[in-house]
Amino acid sequence: MGIITLGEVQQNGTLHMEVLAKSGRLEYDLTVLFTAQGAAFVSPITYHGQIINFNRTDVMINILYTRDNEKPIQWCGCLVKTVLYKGKKYHMISCSKIGLEVNRRGSYRLYVGISGIATVDGFEGKMQVGVKDISATGFSFVAPKENLTKEGADVRLTFEAVKEDLRFDLSGRLVRKVEMNNGQIQYGCRMYVANKAVDNYIAKRQREQAAHLQNKLIEKNIDTIKKLS
Secondary structure, three states: OOOOOHHHOOOOOEEEEEEEEOOEEEEEEEEOOEEEOOEEEEOOOEEOOEEEOOOOOOOEEEEEEEEOOEEEEEEEOOEEEEEEEOOEEEEEEEOOOOOEEOOOOOOOOEEEEEEEEEEEOOOOOEEEEEEEEEOOOEEEEEEOHHHOOOOOOEEEEEEEEOOOOEEEEEEEEEEEEEEOOOOOEEEEEEEOOOOHHHHHHHHHHHHHHHHHHHHHHEOOOHHHOEEOO
């Protein structure tokens, strides 16, 4: 594997940063300018010309380092600080954990959290379900345990996004089942064909969430910027 710390990432290497918070999720593709003190330094991430403050307890930050012809390396629970180094501001990315090789990233999953109707091959009639998330390639929903069905079954899921006045009708194949702590089952499905309406809906929701979250994270206090020795 070779690389285990962010301080070993090559200059001009690409980092994909994922910021998770209760109010949404942000993603950035960053270029490593240099490394020092076991950390990677990138240009300050800004929103409307203001530096974003990621050094907070209410966000979770994961870093993915992509490499040619090799598996990406991921660091979870990273720390991102705004620093002043040789008279210039940077975001310094560090992690106390070693990096681990992972599979390539899948499609972004958008949490939905609304009711829907599912028709499943092998189960008679329609069932009321909770639509958990959707992506460009699939969807998942939650249903009572007694509605178990075999993997590989055909699934049709319909639901409405009332705010956007949209109705979705998705078809796919059941690829996984996970029993939850409350006794219900989460069903994961892969769509048979791409759905442009889903792509547009996800993109719109991502923009809304990103704007809200970045406004919340804008650096309010310039005193938090630290000078490196």
